[in-house]
Structures are given as structure tokens and as C-alpha cells.
Amino acid sequence: MEQLSAYNPFIGQHLLTHAEGITADRAYIAHYVIPVGKAVAAGAANVLALTVLDANDPTVIPAGTAITQPPTPRVLSVVSNDADVTSVAVKIEGTDAAGVAISEDITVTGLTPALGTKAFATITKITLPAFAGAVAEAISVGLADAFGLPYRLPYDTIIKMFNGGQVATVVSATSSFDAVNLSENYIDPSVALDPTKQVDVYLIV
Secondary structure, three states: OOOOOOOOOOOOOEEEOOOOOOEEEOOOEEEEEEOOOOOOOOEEEEEEEEEEOOOOOOEEEEOOOOOOOOOOOEEEEEEEOOOOOEEEEEEEEEEOOOOOEEEEEEEEEOOEOEEEEEEEOEEEEEEEOOOOOOOOOEEEEEEEEEEEOOOOOOOOOEEEEEEOOEEOOEOHHHOEOOOOOHHHOEEOEOOOOOOOOOEEEEEEO
């Protein structure tokens, strides 16, 4: 069946008001869907399994080897198997939901997962730092709780989020909205989502 072209809400339409000479931007309610099976649970190693660090040189891991791609744009996390692995960074390179190249350095905080601040749609390369320690220090890369959005939002315009028809509250303090960088738009649900059910996000654009 032939479909109409997607509607463009960004071309500057205005609404008249009852005050002559004053107009308002026209806003739209968007319904963004994360399909069944895509909202997988956060985990410490579901992007890159625990990988032993080289004592002298960084370890470069390209896509197509040991990297598992995010099923939907996600914020990432890094963690070590040793509390002594701190103040070194994992460099992650990839693309955002629009296919634009992005990168992020996430500083490792030992046994405590360190969260990134960008939502990656794809990962093209991960570079682990060199680290000389007393044991076989290693680092893994995982998915954080936050899910990327396909909109650049100047502020929080989320109306409702549902998971299988049940309300899932968005935690504003750990969500992010940015009018310039698409990768810095993501929402952090207050509870773990059920990946066997669809996620529905309603927002104003």
C-alpha cells in the first residue's frame, strides 16, 4: 500500500491566537515506539565481555569482532573487575540515531559502573586503556538504563511512557535533552523495562 511522506514538524508553522499580532509555534505529539525485543535490560557486559587489559598498549576492538551492537540507541556503561582500575578512560566510537559519527571517553571507576552521556545507535570501535596492575585487570562495556530519542529536544517534553500498556515513569534527573546534539537526548525509566513488550513514548516536538 502506498504511504504518504512523513510529516515534517520543523518547517515553522504558526498558530493564530485571539490576540492580534501574536502567534504561537505549532507543536505536535509524537508517538515513538521501541519494538518488542529491543528494550533489553541494562547489563555490565552486554556490549563487550570482560576483556583483559594490556600492560603497555591500548586494546583496540573494531566492530564485527567481540562487540554486540545496541538493539536500539542506548547510553553505555563501563566497569572493571578491579577496584584499582580508575582514572583511565574507555574510548567508544560509533554513530547516533541519525548516522552521525560520535565518540565518547568514559572514565573507569573501578568496580562501580561508570555511565556515559551519549546514546549510541551503532558502535564502530572500542579502545580499552593500557593498565599495568598486580592481577589480570579487565574492563567490560554494557548498556545503561537510558534509551536514546530520535529528536533534539531543548527541554523535557515527555508526556507519558508505557511498557506493555503499563506506565513507566521517566526519571528527569538522569535523562538528558539537548537542542543541538541528537546523541545527548535520552530517557531513563524509573524501572527496568520488559523487553517482551513494546515501549511507547509520547512527547511534544
